[in-house]
Amino acid sequence: MQLFQIEYFIAVAESVSFTQGARRVNIVQSAVSAAIRQLEHELGSDLFIRQGRSIRLTPAGEAMLPRARTILADVQAARDAVDAVRGTVRGTVALGTLAHAGSVDVLQVLRTVRRDYPGIVIKLRQTVQGTRTSLADVRSGALDLALVSVPEEAAPGLELHPLHAEGIVFACSDSHPLAGRKRVSLSEIADEPFVDFPEGWGNRTTVDAAFAAAGLHRTVHTEVVSFTMATELVREGLGVAFLPESALQHGQEAGIRAIHTPLVWRIQLARSANRQATAAEQVLIEEFRGGGDIIPA
The missing domain is CATH 1.10.10.10 (Winged helix-like DNA-binding domain superfamily/Winged helix DNA-binding domain)
Known part of the structure; x- marks a missing residue:
């Protein structure tokens, strides 16, 4: 072989x-x-x-596939050891990213790595199926690192590096009966017609877990995969939505009211806990951890 x-x-x-x-x-x-x-x-x-x-x-x-990936990772680790002696870092990193990453400046990380570590090649892949798929790809080795949104502090088989946290707001149209409120509880809005992301997306998982913990049931009437589409539907009065504060320009777009809730949206950088990070992966981890905006829950 x-x-x-x-x-x-x-x-x-x-x-x-x-x-x-x-x-x-x-x-x-x-x-x-x-x-x-x-x-x-x-x-x-x-x-x-x-x-x-x-x-x-x-x-x-x-x-064969996961074992083949492990073999290549071990070979890369051997190369890293030799490169370390020479003071160089090289390698390829498959990086998954979210459609919206809050204050995590992915482009700045890419610029910095390109400038300071020309031997590192980053294969960027934006998720089209949400955090659940990205977590599975990190576990299988299809991705080396991935930006994910997980409400828990730990996930089986993974290392999670917290990068960012912000409030989740209840977004409704200006004409909505709750539009004048500064804060709402989950029980007050459980019966609303929700616009949300598909199951498996991090923000959806956070909201579903909060309603389940409160013993409440809600109905999602419309599923989207774009914050822009979600805000347009809310603006037209076709539903309400839970959105990260940063998904609304300047916190509140024209025609939409953003009302505080007790929910928090978190972003982490995930990698497999079952193998040692390559030198190239470690560079990206350190660059991501140097940015972001960690906000206490």
Whole structure:
């Protein structure tokens, strides 16, 4: 088993395509296919089910993938040790990010790392399915680090570095009966028609957990994946929403009232607790922890 075979296997598995996997490793597709065929022969088992132009992992491939990622991580750790002797840091980091990151300045982190550590390559991926998917990807090794929103202080198999916290407001239109209030309780608004994000998104999880803890039930009438869409629906009186304070420009947009609640939205940087961070990952962790805005709950 050769290291390049493992690298090709991971690239194809994550791309779900021999063509895209070959592009990712900058090798012609025929060479990638031949290397994986040889790997399958050595292992005595097919790793992919090939159906025309589509492929998917076999059970053996599913079992192989996390171990293959661990092998590459161990090799990177060995390289880090050698680089440390020479005073250099290099490597590739797959970083997941949120659609909205509060005061966490992701672009500034990227600029700083590019300037100070030119040997580090950051593969940025914005989540389209929320924190739950990002956590799963960090656990599996598909992501090395990810900005997530978790209401708890700990999560199984993960290290969570707190970066930011802010209040969650109850957003309603100017014409709403509660628009003149400065603060509302959850029991007062449980029956409202809510606009919210899909289950698995961090802000939705925080709100659902708070209602469950209070023994209250609410109904989400509309699901969106954009704070902009949520505010537009609220402005038109088509529902109410829970939003981080920073999601409303200057705290309160025209036509919308932001009312305080006891809820807090938190952002953390997650990494797997089951392996040692590479030197490149540690650089990003330190850069993120140097910014943000930690606010007591």
